[in-house]
Amino acid sequence: MKNTEIEIITSVKQALAESKKKITIVPHENPDGDAIGSALGLGQVLQNFGHQVQIIPVNDYPDFLKWFSSDVPVIIFEKQRKLAKKLLFESDVLICVDFNTEKRAGHLEKVIKRFDRTKILIDHHPFPTDFCDFTVSETTYSSTAELVFDLVNSIGLSDRIESKSAEALFTGILTDTGGFNHNTSNNTFRVISNLMEFDINPDKIRSEVFHNFSADRMKLLGFCLNEKMKVFPEFRAAVISLTIEELERFKFKPGDTEGFVNYPLSINNIVFSALFIEKEGFVKASFRSKGNFPANEFSSKYFSGGGHLNAAGGESELDLEKTILKFTQLLPEFKHQLLETTI
Structure with missing residues (x-):
């Protein structure tokens, strides 16, 4: 992670890897495979560490992304607004994944602005705006899921990765690279290789993502x-x-x-x-x-x-x-x- 200062990584580690907290993860509006994969992958790691975690997407996501084995609760904001707001404002940490500006959060934009505790951004899109306390922005990464994997390792939570989190992160990388057809690098395939060590089934994941349409x-x-x-x-x-x-x-x-x-x-x-x-x-x-x-x-x-x-x-x-x-x-x-x- 060449663009992220050591001080930022240290602060993120203090927020996520040193004491148990209530954490909400928000992906961008109309979440795609990388947004959901990053959120579920990171959420599972944090839950495995002992945090109380929930993922709150703005709106629902496609059926072909609803097969994940993750047990992190997902609350759709547009379907359960009262509950979602309650859980979000009770959180100690808010993590925004796979978007670089509050506007990409749609109807959650104002809620994110009002959240007054620790806010962390993890994203790979260019030109992030300064709306979080700590920003991990790495544009050379193929996907936010690839970035999440390296960040998890950097803050000392690699031992909390298992098949559920690896499956979600693999899916995020797979979808955002169009089946590894664009935006890949040596690091992308290094991360993929590491994820495959956690007893995931790449053929099953590809089938669920690319051969699961109406x-x-x-x-x-x-x-x-x-x-x-x-x-x-x-x-x-x-x-x-x-x-x-x-x-x-x-x-x-x-x-x-x-x-x-x-x-x-x-x-x-x-x-x-x-x-x-x-x-x-x-x-x-x-x-x-x-x-x-x-x-x-x-x-x-x-x-x-x-x-x-x-x-x-x-x-x-x-x-x-x-x-x-x-x-x-x-x-x-x-x-x-x-x-x-x-x-």
Whole structure:
């Protein structure tokens, strides 16, 4: 952890590894595999140490991420607001995982601001805001789950890792790297190797994550690829879009579009992909790239977002049709960079 000062690690160790406490862990809104995997993995380690731990996601997470064997309680804020607030404000420590600004906590943003005891941020996204007492921010990590593993070791809790926590952390890394296809490093595979020593079943985890979808989700994917994907070979780019009506037609559930943005990158010579999904009042944007094309800079400059070099998100206040038009009109500006991108 090159970017985190020793004093920060020492303070986190004092908060988490020296006495038993009540701890709440909050992942970002619309939690993905890394957010839930990091929260459950860390939560299990802390519970094994003797802390009283609960995880409070803002909203529910996809069904294909509900198979974990962890026994750390999960309280969905939008379903049990009164209980969630009570537990959170009774906590001695609040840990925010896998987001870099309070806004990513959605309806929990104000609650996090009001929490006046120890707050810790553990995240791998660039440009964290200063909303916690102690910030562990390492952008070179593939995932927050990978970072959690190294942090746990650094604060002396490695002996509290077992199969349940290892399973969750493995899942976080697996999902945030797209099955180890991007944002990996030597450290990523070192951590994976260590996690596999805790009697986890990687084949089972892959099956639960990637082969556990509904028939409606598969039909939606087929519809996207056949009817809603536009390819721009002259710019080595592609885009997929979905309206609210189309999502309803295929009985959309949270998580159903997870990974859709990656599919165009399987097309020969395509290095940049976008997915635009219509929401109430805005359009959600996801971007993926290959090589050195900066998806995060593109998102930050034009879609009020950000993220990593090859994986970023954002949003648009324009309607869906105008958002797609905006994207296509921007491609000529990046033509040289896209054509020069090496894979």
